[in-house]
Amino acid sequence: MKRIYVIVFTLLLSALVENANAQGKTIKWSGYTWHVKEPAEATGPGPNYWSGNNVWVDGSGWLHLKVSKNATTGRWECAEVASTVSFGMGTYQWQIDADVDKFDKNLVLGLFDYSGTDARDEIDIEFARWGNSEYPNLNYTVYPKVGGPPKHTSYSTEFTSPNGTYTTHKFIRTANSVTFKTLYGHVNDEPRDNLFMSKEFKSPAVSISNVAMPVLINLWLFKGLAPTDDKPFEVIIHSFKFTAQ
Template identity: 85%
Template sequence: MMKKIYTIAFALLLIHSYTHAQDKTIKWSGYTWKVKEPAEATGPGPNYWSGNNVWVDGSGWLHLKVSKNATTGHWECAEVASTESFGMGTYQWQIDADVDKFDKNLVLGLFDYSGTDARDEIDIEFARWGNSSYPNLNYTVYPKLGDPPRHTSFSTEFTSPNGTYTTHKFTRTADKITFKTLYGHVNDEPRDNLFISKEFKSPSVSISSVSMPVLLNLWLFKGQAPTDDKPFEVVIHSFKFSAQ
């Protein structure tokens, strides 16, 4: 009987190891990233997700795409999550996309997240949440685990009259989070490039103290198709983290 139990346990271990080994990963911006591709629809959205909608090109740039699967008829989205966790410091993404011309159902997320819903999460999101009259640039801070479940958000209308290159970042410290959006691809913060800077301060805003993975995703609000029924792609040139 014990031998049978060990045999079953070993078989289950092999299945788990095989499944884990099949998880798709990519190398980008000096880090390893897990690609989201569950068999069924899942959040956010919920949506379907495809590893075919995530790739790194010959220039080392990450592509995220939303597209319709001709076989299933499902719209499929894209998400990657870092295998490494990050704590206090500056998180920076350099984007090449018409983020100010997104369809009202499209969402681009740049964030860190512990995996606990509505806790320990810091977001930069380009989204109109299904309503074309809503502002498209959103900064959100979710409270640390154990605090009341009240998140803090700020939204404004972003326009990019000088091209598709933009830089987005937040600096996370123990007592505040400072978001910044800039025109062009810049590593410093020249005044002429700054679109907006927004600060969230503790104790009025609950700020997480845990290290978390970084995620990037391109998805559809409530799983609703783009209103023009066309695929859409975003290129992210780089992600950079500078420890505090």
């Protein structure tokens, strides 16, 4: 009987270890726990290679995401984190420190929530030129809920930041609308002088998801293409804040 207990205990312990390994690396940041993306093979978006070494929190409590070339493999590696909890209706806000208006044409910064179903139940703020330096760099996108129309709705414009690298980005989810806002500086309110852009997507013209979803933040390369200057790039995110509706 004792031998059976030992075998059962060993199997349970093995299962727990396997499960922990499957969960992978996590970090604590901005009051939440985040999974760090680091699969062995190239995966989307991109596809790209992803490294946990390109994600860290500094002594000030700020999140760093980096795109860099691995000196050993010669591969470019990207960075992504995903919250362990899901969020519903309310205000999602990120405060960024980076030259987001000077990104390489192949670099993408995503601030979004995502259900895990491609082309469904996703709301994005993305800084990207999608490989073309003539494309506008600020993109707002709402993907339809499951059962909604086949295509997403998006809006793009050219963002410039003449007053430094501090910017604030947010979207407000309600049952019938998503309103995106981009502001200069790190602000929690919305002073008129700081507001660069506000754009509302409204139902029924736009299919709005009502699903609670994790928040993801990623820095990656469009189609896995290296930066045109062949240099690493880093983004610092001071905070993420969610305020329930």
